[in-house]
Amino acid sequence: MERILSGIKPTGQLTLGNYIGALRHFKDFQDNGEVFIFIADLHALTLPIDPEVLRQNSRDIAAFYLASGLDPKKATIFLQSTVSAHSELNSIVQNYLYMGELSRMTQFKDKSAKMNDKEIGLGLFAYPVLMAADILLYDAKTVPVGEDQLQHIELARDLVHRFNHKYGDILVMPQGKVNKVGARIMSLSDPTKKMSKSDPKGDIFLKDDMKTIRKKIMSAVTDMEALVYYDPVNKPGVSNLLTIYAALNDITIEEAAKHFEGCTRYGDFKKEVADTVERELAPFKARYEEIIASGEYLDVLKEGAKKANAIANVTLKRVQNAVGLLTLE
Ligand code: AQP
Numbered sequence: 368m369e370r371i372l373s374g375i376k377p378t379g380q381l382t383l384g385n386y387i388g389a390l391r392h393f394k395d396f397q398d399n400g401e402v403f404i405f406i407a408d409l410h411a412l413t414l415p416i417d418p419e420v421l422r423q424n425s426r427d428i429a430a431f432y433l434a435s436g437l438d439p440k441k442a443t444i445f446l447q448s449t450v451s452a453h454s455e456l457n458s459i460v461q462n463y464l465y466m467g468e469l470s471r472m473t474q475f476k477d478k479s480a481k482m483n484d485k486e487i488g489l490g491l492f493a494y495p496v497l498m499a500a501d502i503l504l505y506d507a508k509t510v511p512v513g514e515d516q517l518q519h520i521e522l523a524r525d526l527v528h529r530f531n532h533k534y535g536d537i538l539v540m541p542q543g544k545v546n547k548v549g550a551r552i553m554s555l556s557d558p559t560k561k562m563s564k565s566d567p568k569g570d571i572f573l574k575d576d577m578k579t580i581r582k583k584i585m586s587a588v589t590d591m592e593a594l595v596y597y598d599p600v601n602k603p604g605v606s607n608l609l610t611i612y613a614a615l616n617d618i619t620i621e622e623a624a625k626h627f628e629g630c631t632r633y634g635d636f637k638k639e640v641a642d643t644v645e646r647e648l649a650p651f652k653a654r655y656e657e658i659i660a661s662g663e664y665l666d667v668l669k670e671g672a673k674k675a676n677a678i679a680n681v682t683l684k685r686v687q688n689a690v691g692l693l694t695l696e
Pocket of ligand 1 (some may be wrong): 385564
C-alpha cells in the first residue's frame with residue numbers, strides 16, 4: 368500500500384485555504400493508502416510564536432483533523448515533536464542540502480523579507496531540510512501539498528538522488544501532488560496574495576462563526592466590471608471566489624464559470640459562494656466543537672505517536688547504518 372504523508376504547521380488559526388488545500392482531502396487518502404498526518408509543531412517554531420498559542424493551535428489542528436473525517440484506525444495522526452526521529456534524521460540529511468539551494472527557496476525569501484535580520488532564525492532558513500526529513504522518515508511516495516510547497520518537494524527529491532547515489536537504495540523518492548482546484552486560495556482583501564494563517568489579512572478562519580464568515584465573503588474585494596468570469600490576472604477577486612465555489616462543489620473552474628455566466632450582480636454571486644461555504648463548513652465546525660470539548664484527540668495523538676515512532680525509527684536506523692554511524696542493536 369502506498370504511503371501518503373501530509374501535515375499542517377500550527378503557526379496560526381487554520382484558514383479556509385488550509386481547509387480547501389489540505390484538510391478536505393485527507394479522508395480520501397486514508398481509503399487509498401497508508402496515511403500519516405501530522406501536526407508540524409517543530410516547524411511552527413521557525414517563526415516567533417507564544418508558547419500557549421502554539422499549544423492551542425496544535426490542539427485545534429488535532430481536532431480539525433478528526434472533524435475532517437480522518438479515522439485514527441486507518442490514519443496515523445501525530446505531533447511531529449513526539450517522534451524524535453524527525454530531529455535526528457534532520458541532523459543527518461542537512462549535510463546533503465546546500466546553502467545556495469536553500470537560499471533560493473521562495474518561501475524563505477517571502478517570509479524573511481517581512482522580518483528584520485535579527486529575527487530570522489536558522490530554522491526558517493533550514494525549514495526545507497526538516498520538511499525533507501519528515502517525508503523521508505515514512506518512505507512516503509505521495510506528498511499532497513499546495514503549489515508553493517512544490518519547490519521544497521523538489522529539494523527533497525534532489526536530496527534523495529544525492530543520498531542514494533552515494534549510499535545505495537536507502538531513501539524512497541517522494542512525489543508532490545497538487546489538487547486540481549483550490550491549490551492556492553487567495554486573501555479576500557488582497558486577492559493577489561495567498562490566504563495564509565501567519566499573515567492573517569483577508570483570511571476566513573475555520574473558527575470564525577458562520578455570520579462572520581458570510582460577512583467576510585460579502586465584503587471580499589472584487590472589481591468594477593460587474594461581470595462574473597474567470598481571469599485570475601485581471602479579475603483576481605472574482606476568480607478567487609469562483610475557485611472557492613468550484614473546489615467546495617467538486618466541480619472544475621470552467622463548470623463554476625459556466626454556472627455564473629452572464630451574472631452581473633456581485634452581491635448575488637457572493638451570496639451563492641457564501642451559501643456553499645456555509646453548507647460545507649457548518650457541520651464540519653460542529654464536529655470540531657464536539658471533539659475539542661471531549662478531548663478525545665489526546666488519546667488519538669498518544670496512539671499516533673506510538674505508531675509513528677515505530678515506523679520512523681526503522682528508517683532512521685537504515686540511514687544511520689548507511690552513513691556509517693555505529694548502531695548498537
Ligand atoms: N491559501 C491556500 N490555498 C490552498 N492551500 C493552502 N494551504 C495553505 N494555505 C493555502 C495548504 O494547507 C496545508 C498547510 O500548510 P502549512 O501549515 O504547512 O503551511 P503553508 O502552506 O505555508 O500554509 P499557511 O496557512 O500559509 O501557513 P503559514 O502562514 O504558517 O506559512 C498545506 O497543504 C498547504 O498547501
